[in-house]
Amino acid sequence: xxxxxxxxxxxxxxxxxxxxxxxxxxxxxxxxxxxxxxxxxxxxxxxxxxxxxxxxxxxxxxxxxxxxxxxxxxxxxxxxxxxxxxxxxxxxxxxxxxxxxxxxxxxxxxxxxxxxxxxxxxxxxxxxxxxxxxxxxxxxxxxxxxxxxxxxxxxxxxxxxxxxxxxxxxxxxxxxxxxxxxxxxxxxxxxxxxxxxxxxxxxxxxxxxxxxxxxxxxxxxxxxxxxxxxxxxxxxxxxxxxxxxxxxxxxxxxxxxxxxxxxxx
Numbered sequence: 001x002x003x004x005x006x007x008x009x010x011x012x013x014x015x016x017x018x019x020x021x022x023x024x025x026x027x028x029x030x031x032x033x034x035x036x037x038x039x040x041x042x043x044x045x046x047x048x049x050x051x052x053x054x055x056x057x058x059x060x061x062x063x064x065x066x067x068x069x070x071x072x073x074x075x076x077x078x079x080x081x082x083x084x085x086x087x088x089x090x091x092x093x094x095x096x097x098x099x100x101x102x103x104x105x106x107x108x109x110x111x112x113x114x115x116x117x118x119x120x121x122x123x124x125x126x127x128x129x130x131x132x133x134x135x136x137x138x139x140x141x142x143x144x145x146x147x148x149x150x151x152x153x154x155x156x157x158x159x160x161x162x163x164x165x166x167x168x169x170x171x172x173x174x175x176x177x178x179x180x181x182x183x184x185x186x187x188x189x190x191x192x193x194x195x196x197x198x199x200x201x202x203x204x205x206x207x208x209x210x211x212x213x214x215x216x217x218x219x220x221x222x223x224x225x226x227x228x229x230x231x232x233x234x235x236x237x238x239x240x241x242x243x244x245x246x247x248x249x250x251x252x253x254x255x256x257x258x259x260x261x262x263x264x265x
Contacts, residue, residue, distance in 0.1 A: 055254035075246035103147020129166035160190040188222035206243040
């Protein structure tokens with residue numbers, strides 16, 4: 001427990017630093033109050049939450065069916081122009097703490113509202129290529145995973161999968177091009193750490209799911225359990241997927257009674 005005097009000194013130091021360089025909301029730019037961090041209360045409440053973790057089968061989850069053995073799949077909020085800067089802060093602006101904080105927020109809300117994290121054994125952050133990570137200084141997915149870990153207690157495994165190809169940005173690519181762009185870009189070097197586990201693959205933003213599918217397929221290949229024609233129902237490993245945001249044309253929040261058929265929307 002922090003000593004009361006140290007806590008008071010910390011608050012006073014923070015107040016002085018805020019006067020010198022005010023902390024601002026990562027979305028709207030408004031100066032934050034003493035009790036706000038990263039987001040002002042309005043922008044936090046206005047995040048366009050997906051509700052995917054509440055639904056029996058999220059729209060994102062159904063996209064993985066028939067490709068990998070997936071348990072659950074969710075994203076915290078819908079990606080849009082208003083929150084783009086928030087994600088860029090976590091990814092590009094040398095602020096890894098942003099990813100950790102958002103990971104905490106996401107995990108806390110999801111834990112309070114669902115059993116999404118039940119029976120998950122390990123968190124596997126989607127790895128960056130070593131060259132890109134050296135240039136950026138960190139992997140944002142590592143820090144998102146760290147925030148999830150602090151809330152759930154689920155251990156993180158970073159040493160089992162590596163990214164062997166430094167791919168171009170997916171932003172301007174079609175669905176088919178995205179699939180090709182990330183094909184065979186991962187290698188599972190320690191399948192022994194993952195066999196028989198329920199893994200949570202963590203990424204910052206998901207669009208088509210191509211990157212997370214490629215990572216899962218690399219793990220299945222290393223285990224000798226990958227079936228290119230469909231799901232290997234006898235696979236020893238199971239995957240769940242979680243991202244901070246999803247870039248999707250379907251922006252209707254889901255609830256516990258939302259039907260899973262995507263063609264209804």
